[in-house]
Amino acid sequence: MFDLPELRRHIPLVVALGVDSIGTGISGPLLLLFLTRVADIPLQQAGLTLSATFAVALVVPALVGQIVPRLGGRNILIAAQVLQAAGLGGLLIARDLPTVAVCTLVAAIGQRAFWSSVFSVIADASDSGPAEDKDRWFAFTNMVQATGYALGALTAGALLLIPGDLPYLLAIGTNAVCFVVSAVLLLGDRSARQSAAADAAAPVRAHRIPTLPYLGLIGVGALFAFCSTILGSGLGVYVVDGLAAPAAVVGPLLAINTILNALGQAPAVRLTRRRSRVTVMVVAGIVWSVWGVYTAALGLAPASLIIPGLALSVLVYSVAELLHGPRSLAYAADAAPPGQRSTYLSWFQYSFALANIAAPGVFAATFGVDPGLPWIVTSVVALVACVGLALVARALPREAARP
Incomplete structure (x- = not known):
């Protein structure tokens, strides 16, 4: 029914994407509430801070495009997870606007780096199978991520049954842990090796900006x-x-x-x-x-x-x-x-x-x-x-x- 791609060599990648999505689903709906209720940042300032950090992080895809041929998509993906974990971990102790802004910026840069590299890692994984596996791989990983996010969102709803600040602390902390687990799993995946070698063999200065x-x-x-x-x-x-x-x-x-x-x-x-x-x-x-x-x-x-x-x-x-x-x-x-x-x-x-x-x-x-x-x-x-x-x-x- 699901017409799955060949997964045997890439189980760590699939699990890592699922873990990442569960964590994001838990904290994503509660992040703004965390800033206003736990960090005690006024709503307008909290919203403006998130928007500003997301805007600054827009430079990340272009930067990743410059370095990914040298470092490989998988390595950037791992670094992205570490950055997101560090940013959310910092939020657990941040209680003033400048510190909150720095932590959210680190997390936003990590998030943008994740999305700037994950597609190439998935495409690399698909190279180990027949040509038609590429569509199957993107379909399957999209399904994994959607399922993970849904499970995380349901968990977030259950956490809100707990009174006080604890649900928001648990949500942010759990997501930080999920990012760390995802990074560790990616260390054991072999998705990017053959394609990274092909990228490295290409002329480094050709088409730094797409055609x-x-x-x-x-x-x-x-x-x-x-x-x-x-x-x-x-x-x-x-x-x-x-x-x-x-x-x-x-x-x-x-x-x-x-x-x-x-x-x-x-x-x-x-x-x-x-x-x-x-x-x-x-x-x-x-x-x-x-x-x-x-x-x-x-x-x-x-x-x-x-x-x-x-x-x-x-x-x-x-x-x-x-x-x-x-x-x-x-x-x-x-x-x-x-x-x-x-x-x-x-x-x-x-x-x-x-x-x-x-x-x-x-x-x-x-x-x-x-x-x-x-x-x-x-x-x-x-x-x-x-x-x-x-x-x-x-x-x-x-x-x-x-x-």
Whole structure:
């Protein structure tokens, strides 16, 4: 059913990614609460501090792209986990704003370094199997990470049943320990060795900044990533303020999306294995476009149809995510020039970073005009992404789009 890739040589990598995601799922939803309730930082200052550290960390993918050919993706990934563990460990004792800012910056740099190197490590692992394993590997690891995050989020909810500051301390401390465990597991993985050697053999100074077609792919990837981010950014506000539906339905709706992502990516790759990656991604964009129009139209639906209509909306949205996610990462990996995959995948991380920055602001600005407008904008963005991908794909290696 799940059409798994060859895992025997890379069990430590898979377990490390799962442990990392569990820890992130535990502390992620509680980080801001930790800063306000335990560190006693005012909410506005805490939010501004997190935003500022995330913005500063945007330089990391470009820096990682410069050094990853020399050091290898796995080594950077290990260093990223150590940085995140150090940052969160520091938060356990930080009680003033400057120290909190330093700790969150260290953690943010580690987080950005993680995402700048993990794709190349996964791609390296896929090289030990047949060519079609790349899509399976990205699908499977996405499933592992989604499952881990969901388990962590459930744990975070259970911790909140404990009174006082203890749940927040446990959440941050547990995540720090998970990062350390993940780093130790990665030390025993052999994923990056053959590809690191290939990267090292390539001309070190060639294409330090990706070629223009690949930069176009990053731009198109940002548009697709915007579509993949907008639900988490705006669903709660739309449900409560736009549709006047009960706030209690937001959690179950997001849980549906999480469960489908945790279970459905490998089957989605298997069911579309005869179609090219570009075709599947374009279909995902079209599904997102239809989803946006449909979700905006829920504002015109009778009250009795709002909740089932929202459930269908999340299902359609999840189908687009399942189609797009693993195929886009595999395409980005194979579209990179030979011997420079790790550098290019570090840069590809900007597509997600830009989307994460843009989605909340675009949602807030358009929702203020009309509650349905954010979803119409998403439909347009999805169609622009489809056209952009079709154009960019002409200038990228044809073999990268293979089924």
